[in-house]
Amino acid sequence: MRVHLPNSARLQNIEAFLSEFSPEQPGVLDFSMHDRWVAVHPAVLAFTASVADMVTRNGGEHRGEVHNIRSVPYLIRMGLFDHVCIPHHISITAHEEAGRFIPLSRISTSRELSDFIVHMIPLLHAQPQQVEPIRYVISEIVRNVLEHAQCPGGAFLCAQYFRSSGILSIGVADAGIGIQHTMSQCHRVPTAWDALVLALTPGYSGTTSRIGGTAYNAGAGLFFTKSIACASRNYFILYSGNALFKLKPIRAGRQVVLYANPLEDHHTKRVNMPEWQGTLVGIDIQLETDIMFAALMGAIREAYSVDVKRKKDEYKRPTFV
Amino acid sequence: MKTIQIKPIATEFAEDKDLAAKIRDNDLRPAIECGETVMLDFAGVTGATQSFVHAMISDLIRRDGPDVLDSIQFANCDQAVKYIIQIVSEYSQYEIE
Numbered sequence: 001m002r003v004h005l006p007n008s009a010r011l012q013n014i015e016a017f018l019s020e021f022s023p024e025q026p027g028v029l030d031f032s033m034h035d036r037w038v039a040v041h042p043a044v045l046a047f048t049a050s051v052a053d054m055v056t057r058n059g060g061e062h063r064g065e066v067h068n069i070r071s072v073p074y075l076i077r078m079g080l081f082d083h084v085c086i087p088h089h090i091s092i093t094a095h096e097e098a099g100r101f102i103p104l105s106r107i108s109t110s111r112e113l114s115d116f117i118v119h120m121i122p123l124l125h126a127q128p129q130q131v132e133p134i135r136y137v138i139s140e141i142v143r144n145v146l147e148h149a150q151c152p153g154g155a156f157l158c159a160q161y162f163r164s165s166g167i168l169s170i171g172v173a174d175a176g177i178g179i180q181h182t183m184s185q186c187h188r189v190p191t192a193w194d195a196l197v198l199a200l201t202p203g204y205s206g207t208t209s210r211i212g213g214t215a216y217n218a219g220a221g222l223f224f225t226k227s228i229a230c231a232s233r234n235y236f237i238l239y240s241g242n243a244l245f246k247l248k249p250i251r252a253g254r255q256v257v258l259y260a261n262p263l264e265d266h267h268t269k270r271v272n273m274p275e276w277q278g279t280l281v282g283i284d285i286q287l288e289t290d291i292m293f294a295a296l297m298g299a300i301r302e303a304y305s306v307d308v309k310r311k312k313d314e315y316k317r318p319t320f321v
Numbered sequence: 322m323k324t325i326q327i328k329p330i331a332t333e334f335a336e337d338k339d340l341a342a343k344i345r346d347n348d349l350r351p352a353i354e355c356g357e358t359v360m361l362d363f364a365g366v367t368g369a370t371q372s373f374v375h376a377m378i379s380d381l382i383r384r385d386g387p388d389v390l391d392s393i394q395f396a397n398c399d400q401a402v403k404y405i406i407q408i409v410s411e412y413s414q415y416e417i418e
Contacts, residue, residue, distance in 0.1 A: 110337060113337075114332070118334075132401065135368065143338065211415075212383075213375070216342060294400035294404060297401045304412060316390045318395055318407060
């Protein structure tokens with residue numbers, strides 16, 4: 001497998017990075033990086049760690065070269081070379097992590113996820129209103145991996161806070177069975193793209209053909225996650241199989257509208273990407289925003305019912321006291 | 322009336338679906354089947370996921386019908402949690418064609 005860390009790979013241009021990925025030779029990781037500067041989204045690091053871990057679990061070898069460039073300390077602090085096992089003999093001075101990043105973490109169990117969320121929040125030094133979307137997104141994405149991916153390596157997650165823009169970037173990757181395999185157990189999804197669209201549509205779960213899900217699974221986690229990115233006018237990507245869905249930001253001045261049907265979102269469709277058997281999710285969240293989380297949930301409530309199934313005229317309402 | 326405190330079971334961020342299912346099966350459903358009204362008390366809970374609320378109440382609404390909501394009260398919910406409970410309550414009542 002080949003992974004190349006380019007000069008720049010954010011969510012807006014992540015297609016270039018993913019296009020360079022090669023799934024050939026699963027027993028070898030062929031790692032390379034730009035020789036002068038590397039600035040990459042946490043999704044790139046989570047994906048690279050997941051690929052490296054897969055090769056390791058296959059009993060394979062890691063090959064490549066780590067250039068001693070100014071951005072290498074960042075990659076080391078993020079823990080990339082704890083998973084990409086290439087000797088580099090580069091020493092760095094550790095800095096306080098709080099308020100800047102969450103290094104690569106592997107989460108394999110529900111308990112680990114709950115503990116991770118508790119311990120992650122202080123690292124970010126976030127305000128209470130900023131915490132809500134972060135922990136919500138991480139919980140929903142990682143639980144998806146734990147429930148559906150069937151990946152012995154678990155989920156790889158990392159995050160970076162960009163103080164200048166006020167954006168928190170999160171990446172979660174796994175080397176599991178992929179979204180098409182999961183969704184095809186209960187739905188007709190001839191292509192990986194069809195599977196991504198269905199997975200992003202609320203009410204469709206990989207655990208049942210029944211619209212609305214089961215007692216345990218509603219099939220709405222990715223829809224909520226996408227909606228949080230959409231409401232904060234940022235990017236969201238979902239990559240699995242040979243397909244990539246990229247939500248593009250709604251421009252400033254335009255009204256934010258949340259759609260249950262992901263095809264109505266302002267998005268990019270890519271098919272014929274290199275085949276990745278697992279799943280990659282990347283999201284940017286604007287933390288310096290006036291949008292309150294409760295208002296976002298209200299907007300999601302409005303969007304939720306569209307395209308799922310015909311609504312009833314009257315609902316029994318829950319009683320709040 | 323039976324009161325179930327959510328925070329001691331699910332922590333201040335209620336996101337573990339396994340715990341939600343335990344609340345449903347061990348406390349909520351048995352009490353409702355005995356004709357009791359149940360108060361789900363979210364005091365101290367600062368957030369919950371849709372997945373958690375779904376695992377806790379959706380199957381009750383689907384299996385027993387919307388009137389089961391007459392037997393449940395939701396106490397001390399912040400606004401975001403209220404919206405999530407409303408979302409789950411509503412989509413659990415969708416007519417499946």
